Amino acid sequence: METKVELNGFEIVPSIIPDVVYRFRLIPQSEDLDERNGEVRSIGVPITPVEDAEVEVVSHRKSLPCSDAELLEEIPFQKLQDFIQEKILIKILNEKGIKKLLKENLPKKKEIHSSYSVILTIGNFTVRKIREKFYLFFDLKHRVKWYRSIYQMLKRNEITLEDIVGExxxxxxxxxxxxxxxxxxxxxxxxxxxxxxxxxxxxxxxxxxxxxxxxxxxxxxxxxxxxxxxxxxxxxxxxxxxKTLSPNKLVISNFERKEILKETVRKIPFLADTPCSIDGKLFSKPVYVVKTIDGTEKKVFSLKEVLNYPPFSIPQYIEEQGGMPFFVLVDKRFNESSVNAFLRSQLKDKKALKLNRIEGYKELFKTIRPAKGKLVFIVDFDDFSLPKKIQEEISKYKFSSALCLIPEMNKEKYDSLKRRLFAKNIISQFVIYDKWIRNSNPLNISRTLVYNIYAKLGIRPFSLSEKFNYDLIIGVDCGNDPFNRRTRAGGITVFLSDGTIKGLYPVSIDTGGEKIDNLNWILEIVVEKINVYGSRVLLLKDGNLYKDEVGSLSESYVVKDRKLKVFTANIKKGHSFRILSDEGKKGVVLRKDLAVLLPHSCKGARSILIDSFWEISYGQYSPNSITSELIRTLFLLTKLNFSTIFNDENKLRLPAPIHYSHLYVNALRRNWIVDQYLLEMGALYFL
Known part of the structure; x- marks a missing residue:
């Protein structure tokens, strides 16, 4: 369905756009590449490689503040490539003090707490040419001033060192x-x-x-x-x-954001005060296919309906061991009878889970069996050990599962408990009990927990009625391992055309930051594992997608030998673009190399940016136009991300292959044990 989409971009008035620019040749003084970059970019926009002995730049100024710049020619501004035009306009805006002007005109909003104060400020901004007009895209952010330093917070055990790596x-x-x-x-x-x-x-x-x-x-x-x-x-x-430890306090609805942005630019003479508006898509909800008790397939139209039916499929490892023991571990600080009463209230609600048949989750999971005679066990999570009765029960199985009701605890403690449970082959789902029972709609959390447990165990709750136009969809993420001082390319998640997780695969390729020098190795690992031929493959990468990475894919032997048609795109969550709507399921193609997607309904939800899409054959690669079909695919993939199904709050829901790869990389960074058998069964046990 067509819809108007408003974005946080404001048109730059034509009067400040130059008619001509000037091309210069200069000889940088520094041999250090970083310093050379800074030196060249302070003068103009480079149009030849910065590492060359002589570098050519273009500038809107006819004279430059350096003696060794030689003027070569005058060039009409409109003849420059779009990205060069954009960079020149950013320089012009910076000279006009754009950031200072935005900050000065920003409505004052401040909130003070006992340990920090919150101030609304200006985030990153960028210039983009959309349909022959130039727009300044900028967003708001909160700056949080803490009254205690990192050292003081460490001494008070308010944070751990792991919390601040990457921050x-x-x-x-x-x-x-x-x-x-x-x-x-x-x-x-x-x-x-x-x-x-x-x-x-x-x-x-x-x-x-x-x-x-x-x-x-x-x-x-x-x-x-x-x-x-x-x-x-x-x-x-x-x-x-x-930032605060409670990001929900920092949420501004996109409707309110639009009014603040408009008020901010109203007094800036070289910016229009009407947000960029463009035709986009309002995506329809996907249709899900479930199986009834007698095994026939049926279409349903919401994820809540899915929970009324048995799982669509159960992984082989659960069937091989004849079921999955399941139990609930409750911290000793909570009252056992109150916990039992709350759980019964969640299990008995017919609109919620339909789990009240046997004091456990049999009606929903079918193959998940509560520990015999008792489901709930009180434990001390500060001095944790498994009750003898549970140890006796799980000794009969290779794998088992547990729901753990805990108080708030630091990440290090939480992660340690999860690792200790998995060392005994117990796949765990943790939930902060106080937040669950005090939530305005605890059934939303209950339903999300069910989907989280499904994902962790590799149980497939449904199939998509609409098939993807790709045989394989691969999500790739990489990250640093800061405490061991090494870098690894991280994790790969593979989905099939009907939305099934085919498996996850770890890789340990040295990289330069987020860049993967041999992205073709990742494609080869997947193709060798799955043994595909003549397939359409979509490879999604978290963050920037570099031309060298695309080139390496085109050189892969599997592209030639397996006659693959490969497409690759990037998914960015940190950027300057935002759809100014609190109604989700919207996407817009701004131009053939730029699209924005707001994947779900959520007050103040961030948007996903796609600014690189390539088509690859053996020995060749070329930029492909981003289409509504691609962003529809990405929207459907966000519906396979079970992390925040019914209680979005202000969380960004990413396409599932990217999200699960990202969480897998985080698990590898925290030294999680890798069980390749479970991963290849599609069990996301590390979530």
């Missing part, structure tokens, strides 16, 4: 009160620095700031200013968090 922190020079600060990106944590490393940072702090009274025992944070550049050591007492 953006605010750095304040020693002796300064937390004010403006600089943003840094934590890449690594050295828990126990050597004496040499410790002395190095102390000397740096003393030399630069004259500070000598820091504690002698501390970890070192290795971080960069911004996203690129040199890595520096930081003392945790000079660093503060930039």
């Amino acid at each position: 953006r922190l605010l750095y304040y020079p020693p002796g300064n009160s937390p004010g403006k600060g600089d943003l840094i990106n934590v890449e690594e944590v050295i828990k126990s620095p050597s004496e040499e490393e410790r002395e190095s940072i102390l000397k740096l702090l003393e030399k630069k700031y004259g500070v000598t009274d820091f504690p002698k025992e501390f970890p070192i944070l290795k971080a960069k200013f911004g996203r690129k550049g040199r890595v520096y050591p930081f003392h945790p007492d000079t660093c503060y968090r930039t």
Whole structure:
């Protein structure tokens, strides 16, 4: 269905767009590539490789602030490539102080808490040419000022070191009160620095700031200013968090966001105050196929209906062991009779789960069997050990499963419990009990828990009525392993055309950050495992998709030998684009290389960006036009992501292959045991 889609882009008035630009040749002074990049880009927009001895740039200025820039020619602005035009306009806007103007005109919104204050500010912005007009896309963000430093929070056990790896922190020079600060990106944590490393940072702090009274025992944070550049050591007492531990408090509805953005640009003379509006798609909900008790197939139209039917299919490993023992572990801080009463209220509601037939989950799961004689067991999660009765029951099976009702605890403790349970082949689903019972609609959480357990065990609840136009859909993510100081390409998730998970596969290829130098190896691993021929393959990568990665796919022998038709696209969750709607299931193709998708209904939901799509054959690759068919595929894949089915809050739901690969990479980073047999059965036990 066609619909109008409004985005957070505001047209740049033609009067500030130059008629001509100027091409210069210059010889950069620095041999360091990062410094050379900064030097060249401060002068103009490079149109030849920055690493060359002589670099050509274009600028809207006829004279440049350097003596070695040689003017070559004058070029009409409209003859430049679109991305060069966009970069020149960003420079013009920066010279006009665009960020300062946006901040000055932004309505003041501030909230103060006992441990932090929250301030609304301007996020990243970018310029894009859409249908021959230029738009400035920008978004809002919250800046959170913490009153306690990272070091103080560590001492109070409010956070762990693992919590801050990969996080953006605010750095304040020693002796300064937390004010403006600089943003840094934590890449690594050295828990126990050597004496040499410790002395190095102390000397740096003393030399630069004259500070000598820091504690002698501390970890070192290795971080960069911004996203690129040199890595520096930081003392945790000079660093503060930039976000709260309760992100739901920071949600602004997209309707309210639109009004704030319009008010912000209203006084800026070179921006129109009407958001970019363009024809897009309103996607219909998918139709699901379930099996009735007698094995016949039936179409249903909501995920809630799916729960009234037996699973569509059960993985082989559960059938081989004759069922799956299931039990509930409850922390000793909770009252057993109250827990039993609450669980019964969830099980008996006919609109919820239909699980009240045998004091367990037999009606829903069919093959999942509660521990004999008792379902609920009280345990001490602080000093955890399995009750003897459970150990006796699960000894008869290779794998078993548990629902764990816990109080709030830190991530390290939670992850340790999950690993300890899996070491005994117990696949666990944790839920914070207080949040469950106090939720305004606890049945939504109950239903989501069922789908989470399905996904963890590899049980397939339904099939999609609408088949994908691809035989295989592969999700790829990679990430750093900061505590072991290595990088790995992470995880691969494979789906079939009907929405079935075919399997997950770990890979340990060295990469440069998020770039995978040999993406073809990942394709080859999947094709060799699944043994496909003459298939259409869609490979989705989390984050940026580099041309070198696409080139490596075209060189893969399996593309030639198996006669594969390969398409690859990227999925970005961090970007400047947002659909200004609280009604989900909307998507828009802004141009052939740029599309935005709002996959679900959720107040303040973020959008997904796709800005790279390629078609690949052996030895050849070319950019492909992003179409509504592709974003419809991605929308359907978000419906296979069971992480937030009925209680979205402000969470971004990603296409399932990307989401599960991302969570798998996180599990590998936390040293989870890899059970390849379970993964190939489609069991997402690490979620």
